[in-house]
Amino acid sequence: MSTTVVKPSGASAVRSGHGPARHLKRYWQLWVMVLPATAFVLVFAYVPMYGIQLAFREFDFAAGLTGGKFVGLKYFQQFFESPMFATLMRNTVLISISTLVLGFIAPIILALLINQLMRSRIKRWVQTITYLPHFISVVVIVGMLQVFLSPSDGLLTRLLAFVGISGTNFLGDTGSFVPVYVLSDIWQHAGWNSIIYLAALAGVNTQLYEAARIDGANRWQLIRHVDIPALVPTMIILLILNMGNVLNTGFEKVFLMQNTLNLPISEVIATYTYKIGILSSQFSYSTAIGLFNTLINFTFLVLANRIAKRVSDTSLW
């Protein structure tokens, strides 16, 4: 034990290179500390990954997760040829991309706006209030949408009728599902997502503002030429992270907002996987659809990262 006493970390790295026994003797306590987390992730994240082979096998109750007969790409082919494929892809991409784009822009605008507030008291209040909806559960959000958009006497329905948009059952109409979904998402998360941009803006060197001032810049020009460039690295990282979820459209909210009237636009890959798999027990088929979804997600993430690296030197890895 005494050998572990005081060593600059560099030196210890050299000395610990004497085989696993030596390593374990010195670091067993760190292993003990990291082991529970490793075990949980191994069981609950990696075992299901191993179970993905179900997508290539005939599910067999007796054989369990990985024992069935190998059938190759049969289930993928079934999915691509199914009449649902085009609808699911269109809906998923439509909902994800609109949420991605608008949900990405809104917090940036909000942060730029809040940052323009002069008095820090007001600033803090505005910030605190805009985060609040982030902590309301999805179920309650959708419940609020339902009462507010009730066709007979909903608050929002009446308000919209006042400005001339009436006669629509907003939650039961294929034309208004996506706007309702995206706008409520912005209402809930824009404030929260703006925190990180506000922090980036607070870190801008004041000399930049002073210098721009002397060059005769007005407030708009300060925003355009100082604030926005300062946000770019943060924007890129967040955009990449979000890209990884392009097809991973929030199962919960879509599922809760679904009804028979809006189903043609609201059935997405995630909800379909649930219905096919859990509700009608077509395990292999559902696994194949889920894997297809994950692979596309992953591709988007890798691509976005590569592009970001090339154009801006900012990347996730």
Added chain:
Amino acid sequence: MTTTLLASGRSRTRRPDSRRRRSSSGERLFELGVLLACALVVFATLYPIYFVLIASISDSGAVATGQVIMFPKRLSVFGYEQILGDARIWTGYRNTIVYTAVGTVLNLAVTLPAAFALSRKEFRPRRPLMLFFAFTMFFSGGLIPTYLLYKDLGLLDNWLVFILPSAVNVYNLIIARSFFENSLPEELYEAATLDGADYFRFFATVALPLSKAIISVIGLYYLVQHWNDFFTGLIFVRDYAKQPLQIVLRDILLSNQAFSGGAGGGGGSGGAYAQRYADQIKYGVIVVSTLPVIVVYPFLQKYFEKGVLIGAVKG
């Protein structure tokens, strides 16, 4: 010129004043616009929540005819009487509290030591281990393999399903690791080892007491995650007695199972009666289930903010 610029640049707090000093009429118009826009944002954020609150204590007829806008009209606590008399709400509440409490304790007990170990630079396996954890943020086995695994482990319809699978959240693990890395000076560890402390001892007696900020932050993140968990109950649990609040809420708010059986207290007009008050009950349910969050929120808000920022500086 340069010297004055440097001088004013040094104190960040003075930025607003130095800007205002040169305000022209254009500037003032701009500021007015900013204030108006912010007022609009604040109103759009708060009003729906406020409306739910006043609608829940107003007569349902007055709400339906649009008389309730700024203040409650014809006070009525009918909705609340119905809700408080409904056993499902209480079961849901109790379950959620238990799952949240037990779950969060396990979360912290698993996450903090792991984050500490991964923050030690001399611990060579930390790089491959971080990859092992981070990979799960981007790739997963999907719903069905997960479902079948839970089935094999006997977690279906078992309350542990709310606790065990979510024991580690990799994002929170990374936040905690960066915190340990950035805010525990290496000298502290060296001093502690000189005094004979090993890793366990150092973690328990030095690292943890210095990390109250991060413990509260990720504790809160976990807490909210458990409190709002709807997915787990929907997919993995059939037994209604084990369902958390969010599932009960779904049934009352969205599936219109609103007190069809239990609403008989008021005069026996049956289904039509329940229907007439369904909306008021919905407003009340939203308040009852969200109030705890709204009430504690102002006190916790700064911790959440801190969490986002600590998470953001990760390398």
